[in-house]
Amino acid sequence: METRGISRAVIGRLPRYYRYLGDLIDEGIERISSNDLSKKMHVTASQIRQDLNNFGGFGQQGYGYNVRFLRTEIGRILGLDKSHNMIIIGAGNLGQALANYASFEKNGFLMKGIFDVRPELDGMMIRGVPVRMMSELETFLAENEIDIAALAIPKARAVEVSEILVNNGIHAIWNFAHTDLRLPKDVVVESVHLSDSLMKLSYNITCHKNGEKKGAGV
């Protein structure tokens, strides 16, 4: 499937480029060739050149890439040049962990609200943001411009809550519930199924114990 003529596969790789380029800046490196970047990222230089050519290719033959410029451009493509308002549904352990991830804010993801059904959590402050009750959700969404909702609730309520979110204008859901969400085409869902990734690890351990070299993980 194509987006702006850019394949999903390429888009899926951009955050990794963005991360490595950030590390290079931290190391004070201003220019890098596709060959050196390829050694760092363990992907072929031709893949890197192909990927980055999707965006006009920021490299100059023989000069390599301007690290800061390239990172800024990729950030712009990923929409990181704008800030995104986020709410978190579920103030349990995972919801609180997400709410406390200050590093998301560095990339412009701003935690504007956190919601739960448990009265004992009502008003609890997390990094300056009070936990609100789910009964306040629709009013909150009407009064605030929210781009992203993170779902950190049990799967039993995930579908119902995701529909409430969509009906109240949310178009992007970061789903941690252990279930798949079926939502309208114009709603984007990015799921993080922690148990699934743990099971892949388990499969590989089993292979390893059976004396195999390498399994499906990584």
Added chain:
Amino acid sequence: METRGISRAVIGRLPRYYRYLGDLIDEGIERISSNDLSKKMHVTASQIRQDLNNFGGFGQQGYGYNVRFLRTEIGRILGLDKSHNMIIIGAGNLGQALANYASFEKNGFLMKGIFDVRPELDGMMIRGVPVRMMSELETFLAENEIDIAALAIPKARAVEVSEILVNNGIHAIWNFAHTDLRLPKDVVVESVHLSDSLMKLSYNITCHKNGEKKGAGV
């Protein structure tokens, strides 16, 4: 890359089959045809038949799959028929969230230890397990049989700590640090890069705001 003649792609899909079959059991469904399963999972029936044929195919023509049997078999293939001892490095928000995920234990992932460098956390109990200091890690690994280490620490220390783990017999790392780990071939790493997934969501929001139908997320 092949493992036991089973492609990574198939292995990567098994946890999802396992999850759906578990839901079917909860719904009291004992048998299901590949067609009905395909409607539920939104994958083609032929893909389902191909995937499950890797394991000899548990379906009987015309009778469909025995849900409980199939789930048990897939669980066995994933190594979920055995329990796995896990430790968590980092007792911050994410580490504590992982430590509190009782649902992992249902699948046989047992949290045996949690480690941190912050003295103020020393001895704090999380679901019956005390937070230990990193200085105790090597002794702990020598005295306990640990299969999996979850890394819930900042990337600055992730490489160093992962090497300590590997040097002390850990062969499976569940990496939440925002960096890639380069470890020996016989060590399996499953990385969960939360920021990367958030960036894909951001890309899709940007596409959506630019009036596009669908982006790269899910």
